[in-house]
Amino acid sequence: METDTTPIIPPLILSMRGITKRYPGVVALADVSLDLHHGQVLAVMGENGAGKSTLMKILSGAAAPDQGVIALDGKPTVLHSITYARKRGIALVHQELMLAGNLDIAGNIFLGAEPRRWGFIDRRTMHRESRELLDRVGLQISTRRTAKLLTAGQMQLVEIARVLSHDARIVILDEPTSSLSHSESEQLFRIIEQLKSRGISVIYISHRMEEVQRLADSVMVLRDGRNVGSMDRASATREKIVSMMVGRELNNWFPPPRRFSSDKVIFQSQDIRVVGTKKPVSFDVMEGEILGFAGLVGAGRTELVETIFGITPPISGHARLGESQFCPATPRDAIRRGIYLTPEDRKRNGLVLGMSVAKNISLPDVGSYRPRWLLRRRFEEKVATRQIERLNIKTPSARQIVGMLSGGTQQKVVLGKWLAMRPKLLLLDEPTRGVDVGAKAEIYRQIRELADAGITIILVSSEMEEILGMSDRVVIMRDRAIVGIFPRDKVTQEIIATKMIGE
Amino acid sequence: MRRELGMAVAVVVICAFLFYSNHHFLGVPNMIDVLRDIGMLGILAIGSSLVIITGGIDLSVGAIVCLTGVLIAKISSPSTGGLHYPLWIGISVAMGVALLIGLFQGFLVTRVGLQPFIVTLGGLMWIRGIAKVIIHGRTISFGGSGFSSLANHGVLYLGHHEAILSFPFLAFIAAVLLGIYVLHMTVFGRYLFAIGGNRDAAYYSGLPVRRVELSAYVISAATAGIAGIFYASFIQNAGPNVGHGYELYAIAAAVIGGVSLRGGEGTIVGVIIGTSMMEVINNGITMFHWHYRSATGHRHTFHLGTHWQDFITGAVILLAVIFDQISHMLARRKRLKSQAAKTS
Numbered sequence: 001m002e003t004d005t006t007p008i009i010p011p012l013i014l015s016m017r018g019i020t021k022r023y024p025g026v027v028a029l030a031d032v033s034l035d036l037h038h039g040q041v042l043a044v045m046g047e048n049g050a051g052k053s054t055l056m057k058i059l060s061g062a063a064a065p066d067q068g069v070i071a072l073d074g075k076p077t078v079l080h081s082i083t084y085a086r087k088r089g090i091a092l093v094h095q096e097l098m099l100a101g102n103l104d105i106a107g108n109i110f111l112g113a114e115p116r117r118w119g120f121i122d123r124r125t126m127h128r129e130s131r132e133l134l135d136r137v138g139l140q141i142s143t144r145r146t147a148k149l150l151t152a153g154q155m156q157l158v159e160i161a162r163v164l165s166h167d168a169r170i171v172i173l174d175e176p177t178s179s180l181s182h183s184e185s186e187q188l189f190r191i192i193e194q195l196k197s198r199g200i201s202v203i204y205i206s207h208r209m210e211e212v213q214r215l216a217d218s219v220m221v222l223r224d225g226r227n228v229g230s231m232d233r234a235s236a237t238r239e240k241i242v243s244m245m246v247g248r249e250l251n252n253w254f255p256p257p258r259r260f261s262s263d264k265v266i267f268q269s270q271d272i273r274v275v276g277t278k279k280p281v282s283f284d285v286m287e288g289e290i291l292g293f294a295g296l297v298g299a300g301r302t303e304l305v306e307t308i309f310g311i312t313p314p315i316s317g318h319a320r321l322g323e324s325q326f327c328p329a330t331p332r333d334a335i336r337r338g339i340y341l342t343p344e345d346r347k348r349n350g351l352v353l354g355m356s357v358a359k360n361i362s363l364p365d366v367g368s369y370r371p372r373w374l375l376r377r378r379f380e381e382k383v384a385t386r387q388i389e390r391l392n393i394k395t396p397s398a399r400q401i402v403g404m405l406s407g408g409t410q411q412k413v414v415l416g417k418w419l420a421m422r423p424k425l426l427l428l429d430e431p432t433r434g435v436d437v438g439a440k441a442e443i444y445r446q447i448r449e450l451a452d453a454g455i456t457i458i459l460v461s462s463e464m465e466e467i468l469g470m471s472d473r474v475v476i477m478r479d480r481a482i483v484g485i486f487p488r489d490k491v492t493q494e495i496i497a498t499k500m501i502g503e
Numbered sequence: 504m505r506r507e508l509g510m511a512v513a514v515v516v517i518c519a520f521l522f523y524s525n526h527h528f529l530g531v532p533n534m535i536d537v538l539r540d541i542g543m544l545g546i547l548a549i550g551s552s553l554v555i556i557t558g559g560i561d562l563s564v565g566a567i568v569c570l571t572g573v574l575i576a577k578i579s580s581p582s583t584g585g586l587h588y589p590l591w592i593g594i595s596v597a598m599g600v601a602l603l604i605g606l607f608q609g610f611l612v613t614r615v616g617l618q619p620f621i622v623t624l625g626g627l628m629w630i631r632g633i634a635k636v637i638i639h640g641r642t643i644s645f646g647g648s649g650f651s652s653l654a655n656h657g658v659l660y661l662g663h664h665e666a667i668l669s670f671p672f673l674a675f676i677a678a679v680l681l682g683i684y685v686l687h688m689t690v691f692g693r694y695l696f697a698i699g700g701n702r703d704a705a706y707y708s709g710l711p712v713r714r715v716e717l718s719a720y721v722i723s724a725a726t727a728g729i730a731g732i733f734y735a736s737f738i739q740n741a742g743p744n745v746g747h748g749y750e751l752y753a754i755a756a757a758v759i760g761g762v763s764l765r766g767g768e769g770t771i772v773g774v775i776i777g778t779s780m781m782e783v784i785n786n787g788i789t790m791f792h793w794h795y796r797s798a799t800g801h802r803h804t805f806h807l808g809t810h811w812q813d814f815i816t817g818a819v820i821l822l823a824v825i826f827d828q829i830s831h832m833l834a835r836r837k838r839l840k841s842q843a844a845k846t847s
Contacts, residue, residue, distance in 0.1 A: 335709035352700035
């Protein structure tokens with residue numbers, strides 16, 4: 001055998017060329033190309049809204065590109081449906097796990113492809129083959145376990161087992177570790193290595209640099225629906241990728257740091273115990289302060305702000321707002337006292353998507369317009385227009401249906417609905433999730449302006465930069481308890497990361 | 504509004520067609536009947552549509568129509584089985600009971616957290632059940648009481664012996680005006696739409712979701728009670744099968760008129776049009792004539808029997824939603840195309 005010093009590049013299994021996809025009002029992808037080699041891991045990186053999900057939708061047959069060519073093994077192909085893409089060996093493991101909670105593991109693995117015998121489901125074969133698949137992904141639990149009893153990590157592994165049962169040659173993992181524990185992630189990485197060694201190619205979408213550096217053979221970066229760079233593992237440094245992803249200095253996103261000092265406590269949580277937690281939490285917020293809540297997904301931050309907002313009243317403990325007691329039983333109570341929440345899931349909890357911008361903005365306040373016996377549409381539209389201008393909401397008019405707007409614009413509508421009232425304490429739960437880069441910067445600027453105007457803000461965010469760039473103080477939560485409260489100038493990424501992950 | 508416009512055109516076309524086949528269709532006696540029918544069903548449909556707009560459903564209104572009639576007959580009828588009390592007592596008790604039923608069902612839906620379908624499906628049975636028990640499954644006639652004048656009299660006689668605008672139709676006009684005001688011009692109406700559009704978002708926006716929903720069920724039961732009074736007056740007796748299936752006619756009228764069963768969508772104007780469609784077809788089936796000559800030169804007239812009614816009504820409901828869906832899809836395709844043209 002001759003020894004070859006140049007690395008052997010395995011043959012291309014998939015190439016996408018000039019992929020363009022438009023949605024109403026946005027170009028989600030513009031002339032994007034992607035190359036995937038046999039048995040390699042390609043990491044796809046990019047901010048929220050950079051076009052990663054759209055690209056993967058197209059690859060998995062869930063959406064058709066407006067332009068562009070997809071070639072499998074060098075042959076142009078049209079992936080006209082999910083079923084067909086799957087038949088061609090392309091399988092997507094969703095970020096939101098999509099198991100049927102009422103079925104057992106085997107039933108989920110073979111969902112839609114149940115082995116049959118005499119027209120009946122052949123359960124014995126199903127369980128036997130499921131067992132083998134679970135062994136391959138290193139999951140040592142019964143195939144008869146009901147899916148809803150599994151942990152997020154176990155579900156992820158079942159999803160992967162399902163993908164393996166389809167003889168997938170290309171496996172797409174969409175932020176697979178976002179809800180996994182450390183050991184579960186390790187297990188996943190081992191499985192990915194195994195997949196590679198069996199010649200299966202993996203497209204790995206992730207925000208986490210460490211994972212990418214560890215797993216990926218090559219990295220491609222998307223920004224605003226365009227390719228901004230591809231590189232192999234050796235040249236993929238953190239700085240390089242981050243600068244590609246955001247295309248500008250990180251600092252420019254955030255308003256300049258401010259020096260905040262106040263000793264007027266506006267809101268005080270005294271040993272509040274949120275439903276489903278053991279430990280009570282206590283903290284103070286000063287008037288006009290931005291208090292950042294950092295933590296991993298599931299650390300109990302959303303539950304905490306929802307408790308403050310009156311969605312699920314606490315088991316014990318109490319809160320003070322200003323000089324008086326504050327114990328809301330419903331959001332209505334909280335809103336009356338000037339505490340407003342922009343929820344994490346804005347489509348589900350924040351907006352009536354079928355209603356216009358104006359009607360959404362007026363919704364919490366329209367009941368207090370005068371006169372009470374007649375809806376004042378003209379006035380309502382005036383109020384909305386003021387917020388549209390103030391927040392630079394990109395909508396053709398106040399009468400536009402909210403569901404037609406982009407994620408960032410929708411988020412601004414949610415914000416506008418509260419700013420049209422008199423906020424005292426704003427609870428912002430992941431205010432920039434799914435928001436494009438431009439709108440993000442604007443939202444940050446708004447948050448700061450509000451704080452400067454004396455409105456208190458509790459900012460829940462899973463993005464480290466956001467916490468560090470915006471907060472005056474940082475609260476770190478882990479396992480539904482507060483594990484540290486730091487002033488901004490005493491906290492670093494490392495401190496937050498170690499505190500929120502645990503020792 | 505597109506759906507309403509399309510259905511309005513369809514109603515006009517059907518009317519023109521019926522008039523062409525039988526000139527008596529637009530004659531005064533028939534119009535009086537059609538308008539009265541529209542009025543009685545329309546009152547029901549307006550109440551039902553408020554519930555549907557919140558994302559719920561009320562299957563009990565037909566049974567409430569029955570029970571109100573039975574209560575009035577039992578309490579106030581001078582004939583056998585009646586208790587001979589004054590009419591106003593009978594009507595007040597019947598309306599009171601209807602309101603209580605609405606309150607009870609609304610309570611089960613909003614406070615106990617049961618599904619509207621189940622609660623009102625139960626209502627559909629037990630409410631009629633009570634009516635049957637009260638009258639022992641028999642029929643009570645209103646006999647010589649003046650009650651029948653409620654449905655058969657009205658204003659604007661113009662030389663006919665029947666009023667052009669019957670009381671049920673006038674009550675319907677009042678219900679329409681009130682409905683337009685409540686649904687489209689008040690905060691309460693806005694809340695109904697918001698709750699139907701996204702219940703969670705409405706709750707997170709501080710809306711009194713449960714109170715508003717409860718009110719919708721009470722209003723629906725109240726309109727059913729009012730309709731029940733008119734129906735009883737119109738047929739001049741109260742029996743165990745009165746109002747059978749009316750909840751479905753009311754829902755169909757609402758849906759034909761563009762009220763979405765998913766909630767959050769609909770207009771009173773649409774409900775008027777949907778109701779008109781239902782009743783015009785209902786009436787048209789008996790009015791429709793087709794004259795033709797057979798090969799031998801004899802004149803024949805083709806009639807549709809009333810047994811056609813269910814088939815044609817069902818077909819119209821399906822056609823209405825199919826056309827609506829198609830026009831939605833076309834609009835969306837057009838929008839996407841124009842967007843694509845703009846962005847490229």
